[in-house]
Amino acid sequence: MDSFRLNMRLLSLGALVLSTASALPSGKLYSRQVEEDALTYAPLGCFVDSPGRVLPSKLISTHDMTAAKCAANCAGYDFFGTQWSSECYCGSVEPTDVAPASECNMPCSGNSDEICGAGMRLNVYEFDSSCDTEDPPTDISGYEYKGCYTDNVPQRVLGGITVTQPDMTLEKCAATCTAGGYPFFGVEYGAECFCGTTLDATSSKLAEGECSMTCAGDHSQQCGGPNRLNIYEKPNPVGTGSNLESVGGFQYTSCWTDKVDDRSLKAVDWRTDDMTIEKCAERCSEYLYFGLEYSRECYCGNELVGQSAPEKDCAMLCVGAPGQWCGGPDRLNLYSKTASTTTTSVATSTEVTTPIETETEMSATTAPEPEMTTSTEIETEMSTTITLEPDTTTSIETETETPTTTALEPGTTTVTTEQETTTSDTPAGTISTESSTTTTQGPDLTTITSCPPAPTYNGKPELCYESGNLPTVCKQLASSTLNSRSVGPSMSACKTALGRFGMTPLPAATACFPTTAMPANPASSVARSVADSVYACLNAPTASVLCQSDSECVTNTYTVGQVPAPTPTTGVDLLKGDGTFEDGTVGDWVVSGSTNIVISSVSNARPRSGSLGMHMRYLNTNGGSSRFTTTTPVIPGKQYRYNLFCLHTNPAALVSLYVYVYPNSLSNSFDDAAVYQKPANVWFTRTITFTATSSWVQLAFDVGGNRLNNGDGVDDVYIDDVTLVRLT
Structure with missing residues (x-):
């Protein structure tokens, strides 16, 4: 049993790794050909490891581990470390948490005269930087290679068009970005191509070892890694993109947010492969707003929702005019006919300007001395009496339109005001004015102020x-x-x-x-x-x-009887729910890891609820794991529960299921992860309850196994009903 648990522990350590070296379904990892005796390195000492791994890349575990073997595996990185007798880790950031030398006390499995760390302890080495024997990346005509850089999800560091092809090569990516007018291109995760006019400042340059995956269409070429880009740039790019300050009566406003399921502009949705700013402006000429998105999409409307976004998020060039900006993924370059793009809310009183149409006839008479008396009654009738000087004869007939400003209560509408005044030239002339105002009272309104109990x-x-x-x-x-x-x-x-x-x-x-x-x-x-x-x-x-x-109160005005019910905040699943995979896809989950060792698919074989679930088969061909990750917004300081259900078919297989929460760096324990301890064909749960420390959380689940030589290690694992519920 000790040997059995040792094998399982090696599996658990592999499952914990946030590896940046994941295999492509149709390819293999890029591997540098470096002779072991060409490498020189120096020991730095014993260091503490963490669940997130201080040397997070290219983990291997072997029965003949030595420092030299680990060095060969980590060629191209700056540091490597050996752990638990047989494990090897690589990285480009030096560990800082020093441990006493006595805590690294396990002999290397390949040489008992060497020490290879211990449980969560690494013997760390640093490469001599002068001994980089790696071949230079492939030259691409018209481009200069800039290096290996970090990428971000969802706002990519190259903000232009994105293409994924199962036969991706550097030449294909370069041709795509050149045709689109982009001076930068980058390749990632073997099959992904990104274009851009600039490289976002948030991207950091890394060691070449971080970009360790081959191109899906040419294994002699290097195509980045998970969230890692090989970047190329044209030496002398000609311009980038720009917005038009004004076009067709519209003014440029800003980059603006959009949602696929709730468009910021809903009146017109038009798409064409020769889109330009001018064409969209012409199509939307009868509306107050128009916006361009994702190079070829045009939207119009008189009502606008959403909010402004950083200009760098709108970094895609128009397909019909590469010198013009046409938004980005879920981002609009917004143009407006009005100075304001904000939504107007109802106040407690409204100032309405209403034209008053007036017809006037005057009759005048004389009096001993000048005297004017005016009486006015506003509602539905107004009368005015004026006494004029003696012997004055006046005959006036006028028709005027006079704007009148009246402060009305919310919901009150002024329909018409007519004023009639008559004047005659009789000696005892009097002026008689009649005015009527018709008003319609709208629905009653109510104002509600809500204040949070704490910041x-x-x-x-x-x-x-x-x-x-x-x-x-x-x-x-x-x-x-x-x-x-x-x-x-x-x-x-x-x-x-x-x-x-x-x-x-x-x-x-x-x-x-x-x-x-x-x-x-x-x-x-x-x-x-x-x-x-x-x-x-x-x-x-x-x-x-x-x-x-903040702790500011919020005030809203609603029509009586139409006050919205409070949106539930606790007990609501923030993920898809409904069985999780019921649309037949993995949805927002991203798959990585040894996907050729643990094969995943959405299947109707063993759903826990609904008609579909996730089927993950460990093939027992080698040690490895497959990981699913997704990122979702949360509220800092609130408590959440991450939960999923699992079922498997072979208790003899050395298979584990880990669940993770980042950036909290939480995972279930080794004992809890061991699926072999669970009976076959019975659903069980994996749960992590946590308090959010950021405004987002990344969730992961990881199924993997260690190979059994007797061939009995194949296991079918089923995952369903994955939920994230806010508890407080």
Whole structure:
């Protein structure tokens, strides 16, 4: 049983890895051909590992592990480490949590005279940077290679068009972006191509080892990795894109949000493969607004919903005019005929300007001395009497339109006002004026003011961390054990972490980091000062990385009888619900890992509810796992429950199921993850209850196994009814 549990523990460690080296369904990982004796490296000591892995890339586990074997596996990275006798990890950020040397005490499985870490302890080594023997990336005519860079989800660092092809090559991606007028192209995850006019400043350059996947259409070429891009740029790009300041009576407003299921402009939806700003303006000439989206889409309307978005989100060029901006994914370049693009809400009183049509006939008479008396009654009748000077004869007939401003209560409508005045030239002339105003009283309104019981997250910024809960690598900047050589790598790791899991740091947060690189061996006082400055900046409200809250009351006016019922906030599933996979797809879940070892599909074989569920088959061909991840908004400080149901068919197989919550870095335990401990064909649950520390959360579930040589390790695992429910 000890051997059995050891095998399962190796599986659990593999499942925990946030690996950036995932296999393509139709290909294999890019592998550098490096001779072991060409590599030189130096030991750094014993370090503490974490569930998120301080060296997160390219994990291998083998019965003949040595430092040299791990070095060969990690060629192209800056650091590598051995752990638990037989495991090897790679990375480009130096670990900082030093452990006593005595805690690394397990002999290497391939050489008992070497030490290979221990449980969650790494023997870490650093490569000699002068020994980079990697072949240069493939040259692409007309482009210069810029390096391996981080990407973000959902707002990509190359904001132009995106193409995914099962036979992707560098040449195909370059041709696509060139035809679209984009000076940048990048390849990612073997089969994905991204175009752009600029590379977003939130992207960080990484070691080439982070871009370790081959192109699906040419395994001799390198095509990035999960959230990793190989970037190419034209040396002398000719212009980029622009908005028209005015066109067809419209003025440019801003980049604007849109939703596929709830359009910001709903009157007209028009799409064409030769779209330009002028064509959209002409199509929408009878409306107040128009917007362009996703290179070829045009929308019109007189009513606008949504909100402004950063201009960098609208980075797709028009298919019919590559020099013009045409929005982005779920983003509109918005044009307006009006100065205001905001929605007007009902106030407690409304000032209405109503034209009054007046017909006047005057009769005048004389009196001993000038005297004027006016009496007015406003409602439905108005009379006026005027006494004129003696012997005055006046004959006046006029017809005028006079605008009158009247303050009315909400819902009151002025229909018509007519005023008739007569004047004659008789000696005792009098002026008689009759005026009538007809009003219609609208429905009664009610005003409701709601005040939160305590300061509440107000949605600004949209992607943020709760104060005191920055990513762990950012917290390391404040650690008293941080040595001067580690400050530079720690800042780089922190900056990268702020862009993980879909986070997009705002410019103010990015500006916290120095624009120049730290020296290789900075003075301790200088390094400490820089680290303290960056950490203090990130924890300042102006950094736009901390969630903001307020306790302001909100007042709304509604028609009596039509006050909306409060939207339920607790007990509501924030994911798809309804069985999770009932539309026949994986929905918002992203699949990665060893997808050739654990094959996944939406199936009707064993759903727990509804008609479909997720079927994951471990093939027992090698050790590996397949992971599903999704990211969704949450409210910082609120409690949530992440839960899923699982069933499997073979208790003899060495299979596990892990569930994760990030950025909280939570997962179920080793014992709880072991599916082999569960009986066959019986549904059971995996649950994590947590308090959100940011405005977003990434959920994951991971099915994997270790190979049994007797061939009995194949297992069918079924997942269904995955939910995320807010509890408080």
